[in-house]
Amino acid sequence: MRLDDLETPAMIIDVDVMEDNLRRMAAYSGRHGIALRPHIKTHKMPRLARRQLDLGAHGITVAKLGEAEVMSEAGLEDLMLAYPPIGEAKARRLRAVLERARVSVSLDSEEAVATTGRAADGARIPVFVEIDLGARRCGVPPGPEAVRLARLIEATPGLDFEGLMFYPGHVHPDFDGNNNTLENLVDELQRLLELFAAEKFPVPRISGGSTPSAPYCHLIPGLDEMRPGTYIFNDRNTLEWKSCTEKQCAASLLVTVISNAVPGRVIVDGGSKTFSSDPLGPGTRKGHGLVRGYPEMILFFMNEEHGFLELPPGVRLKVGQRLRVIPNHICGAVNLHDVVFPYRGQEVLGEWTIEARGRIR
Amino acid sequence: MRLDDLETPAMIIDVDVMEDNLRRMAAYSGRHGIALRPHIKTHKMPRLARRQLDLGAHGITVAKLGEAEVMSEAGLEDLMLAYPPIGEAKARRLRAVLERARVSVSLDSEEAVATTGRAADGARIPVFVEIDLGARRCGVPPGPEAVRLARLIEATPGLDFEGLMFYPGHVHPDFDGNNNTLENLVDELQRLLELFAAEKFPVPRISGGSTPSAPYCHLIPGLDEMRPGTYIFNDRNTLEWKSCTEKQCAASLLVTVISNAVPGRVIVDGGSKTFSSDPLGPGTRKGHGLVRGYPEMILFFMNEEHGFLELPPGVRLKVGQRLRVIPNHICGAVNLHDVVFPYRGQEVLGEWTIEARGRIR
Numbered sequence: 001m002r003l004d005d006l007e008t009p010a011m012i013i014d015v016d017v018m019e020d021n022l023r024r025m026a027a028y029s030g031r032h033g034i035a036l037r038p039h040i041k042t043h044k045m046p047r048l049a050r051r052q053l054d055l056g057a058h059g060i061t062v063a064k065l066g067e068a069e070v071m072s073e074a075g076l077e078d079l080m081l082a083y084p085p086i087g088e089a090k091a092r093r094l095r096a097v098l099e100r101a102r103v104s105v106s107l108d109s110e111e112a113v114a115t116t117g118r119a120a121d122g123a124r125i126p127v128f129v130e131i132d133l134g135a136r137r138c139g140v141p142p143g144p145e146a147v148r149l150a151r152l153i154e155a156t157p158g159l160d161f162e163g164l165m166f167y168p169g170h171v172h173p174d175f176d177g178n179n180n181t182l183e184n185l186v187d188e189l190q191r192l193l194e195l196f197a198a199e200k201f202p203v204p205r206i207s208g209g210s211t212p213s214a215p216y217c218h219l220i221p222g223l224d225e226m227r228p229g230t231y232i233f234n235d236r237n238t239l240e241w242k243s244c245t246e247k248q249c250a251a252s253l254l255v256t257v258i259s260n261a262v263p264g265r266v267i268v269d270g271g272s273k274t275f276s277s278d279p280l281g282p283g284t285r286k287g288h289g290l291v292r293g294y295p296e297m298i299l300f301f302m303n304e305e306h307g308f309l310e311l312p313p314g315v316r317l318k319v320g321q322r323l324r325v326i327p328n329h330i331c332g333a334v335n336l337h338d339v340v341f342p343y344r345g346q347e348v349l350g351e352w353t354i355e356a357r358g359r360i361r
Numbered sequence: 362m363r364l365d366d367l368e369t370p371a372m373i374i375d376v377d378v379m380e381d382n383l384r385r386m387a388a389y390s391g392r393h394g395i396a397l398r399p400h401i402k403t404h405k406m407p408r409l410a411r412r413q414l415d416l417g418a419h420g421i422t423v424a425k426l427g428e429a430e431v432m433s434e435a436g437l438e439d440l441m442l443a444y445p446p447i448g449e450a451k452a453r454r455l456r457a458v459l460e461r462a463r464v465s466v467s468l469d470s471e472e473a474v475a476t477t478g479r480a481a482d483g484a485r486i487p488v489f490v491e492i493d494l495g496a497r498r499c500g501v502p503p504g505p506e507a508v509r510l511a512r513l514i515e516a517t518p519g520l521d522f523e524g525l526m527f528y529p530g531h532v533h534p535d536f537d538g539n540n541n542t543l544e545n546l547v548d549e550l551q552r553l554l555e556l557f558a559a560e561k562f563p564v565p566r567i568s569g570g571s572t573p574s575a576p577y578c579h580l581i582p583g584l585d586e587m588r589p590g591t592y593i594f595n596d597r598n599t600l601e602w603k604s605c606t607e608k609q610c611a612a613s614l615l616v617t618v619i620s621n622a623v624p625g626r627v628i629v630d631g632g633s634k635t636f637s638s639d640p641l642g643p644g645t646r647k648g649h650g651l652v653r654g655y656p657e658m659i660l661f662f663m664n665e666e667h668g669f670l671e672l673p674p675g676v677r678l679k680v681g682q683r684l685r686v687i688p689n690h691i692c693g694a695v696n697l698h699d700v701v702f703p704y705r706g707q708e709v710l711g712e713w714t715i716e717a718r719g720r721i722r
Binding site (some may be wrong): 007008009010041056063064066069083084087089092108109110111112130132136138139140141146169198256258259260264267269270272273274276277278283303304305307308318319320326329335336337338358360361 | 368369370371389402424425444445447451460469470471472473491493497498499501506530538545605617618620621622623626628630631633634635637640643664665666667669679680681692693696697698699719721722
């Protein structure tokens with residue numbers, strides 16, 4: 001089948017670009033001796049997790065237990081649950097996953113320590129203390145509270161303190177200039193490690209790293225592991241952060257113009273149920289995607305099934321014409337699709353089911 | 362099972378509120394003699410479409426052929442495809458649905474007439490001309506172009522001109538005062554009907570109506586049919602438009618606080634994959650949802666699995682505590698879930714599969 005024969009809207013994946021993205025990150029990881037543990041939240045497919053392992057990743061990262069279940073059932077054996085499990089149901093499900101896979105857990109509260117301890121139930125679980133180094137999402141402050149939580153982990157039957165984990169979501173390529181987020185992060189991490197040393201409390205591992213911060217991981221002293229996700233496909237956000245080029249964007253939404261009746265605009269058959277409404281993070285450019293070949297054409301509004309494209313002066317599009325659009329945020333977009341279509345050139349190579357789509361619990 | 366036993370995040374539906382919403386719209390429809398053809402894009406479940414028919418709806422509306430397939434396979438027999446079909450694959454699928462159900466089609470281009478004509482293939486398809494009465498999405502201008510398209514439909518074997526269809530997405534309860542969108546709509550429709558009359562071209566039916574415009578449908582002379590969707594559940598948008606009260610919001614997202622480690626905020630276990638990132642349309646209030654019982658608490662940011670709640674002064678939330686949040690846009694939120702949980706009081710009544718979720722093609 002050729003791309004022209006695919007029904008739209010459809011998410012299409014350029015497999016050569018994807019492979020190149022995977023190899024480039026693996027090479028960086030190898031060059032700097034920082035273990036790669038990709039977050040599967042972006043692709044949500046065991047087959048691509050296995051490809052990441054084939055290229056040198058030493059395990060994968062998941063957020064929700066539903067993702068851990070899908071991945072471990074597909075034979076993935078080394079997972080980090082980068083999300084605090086809370087409550088009896090999560091303990092029960094984590095215990096079941098532990099029968100199939102090694103699972104480390106990152107957490108930031110006594111409640112999550114208790115849940116993880118109940119999950120261990122005779123097994124041993126490596127546990128990271130999540131610290132907040134500026135992203136202000138999860139994570140205890142990098143001070144005595146982190147040591148206290150590490151001690152609680154060590155004191156809990158079945159749990160081993162595995163080290164410190166952080167999410168550097170606030171660190172981007174433009175960190176230099178007036179943006180000193182990376183320097184602050186390194187300083188805070190260093191002071192915390194001194195505190196652990198003063199307490200004679202060993203910190204076995206340090207895990208960090210997102211896609212935009214990936215090129216700077218080697219500048220973080222002591223970092224053992226990085227967990228980027230988006231790099232496998234890239235998107236308009238990573239493009240705007242200058243974390244990739246347009247040619248390194250592996251995923252597009254293939255859409256069809258279904259109406260040009262209203263002057264000055266056309267409507268395509270993908271809207272918020274195809275692209276997601278996730279906003280463009282950086283920069284001042286608006287809209288919901290980058291139209292390949294038409295950089296000036298703005299996808300300025302969406303309903304669920306309607307994408308509104310503003311036509312630049314002199315541009316006309318016919319009903320039935322197809323466009324490829326790079327979404328703002330590929331992780332949210334993949335989550336809306338049941339399948340993606342890998343392709344090379346004009347040839348569609350098959351259909352990949354997104355097994356962990358929608359595993360939000 | 363009780364609500365307290367449900368794993369989070371989960372979408373929960375208050376069945377009594379839903380039933381009341383359905384009855385209220387059906388009563389309005391009956392009182393004014395305007396046929397009700399609800400859009401199933403909101404709930405995406407045949408069981409709820411059937412309930413709408415039981416209460417007096419005379420058919421349903423769908424957007425994509427995938428929705429038409431799910432609904433017709435479940436025994437729904439009278440559909441409007443409120444979306445122009447374009448291309449051979451859509452013609453083939455529409456033809457298959459026609460074997461199970463009456464399907465009317467709304468469209469606004471010669472290309473869509475051609476596709477629909479190919480789909481007819483011996484059957485007869487009632488076709489509406491979609492006109493743009495101000496929403497500026499799909500629809501030809503309300504002038505000679507509409508008459509021309511109606512003539513083309515009549516001239517196409519298998520197709521019957523069924524009338525005029527419009528989407529009044531720009532008409533809201535605050536239309537009075539400085540907002541004259543409804544008056545303009547009525548004027549433009551009236552002039553177009555005069556044009557059809559001057560051409561001696563009968564217009565059998567006129568179909569319009571969204572949830573926010575629903576209370577004003579009887580003020581549109583000649584309107585035969587209304588197609589609201591959101592009213593079954595309502596959401597923060599319809600609340601802000603004053604189309605409903607908070608008590609009439611039937612759907613909430615049940616979420617759990619999973620971190621309170623960063624001062625001034627807590628993180629809940631639902632983010633953009635639970636709520637969707639759909640923005641709040643009207644008003645000046647920001648955020649991604651209304652936290653029931655905490656009107657001052659802002660869900661100010663989301664990652665895929667993290668909802669960031671800003672704590673008002675003096676409010677503290679424990680890890681493990683549960684909250685119910687009304688999403689900005691219920692249609693986009695439902696599309697993210699595989700199931701919803703109907704409940705009455707504290708009792709969970711079962712689990713409803715969202716059969717037409719993700720049917721974007």
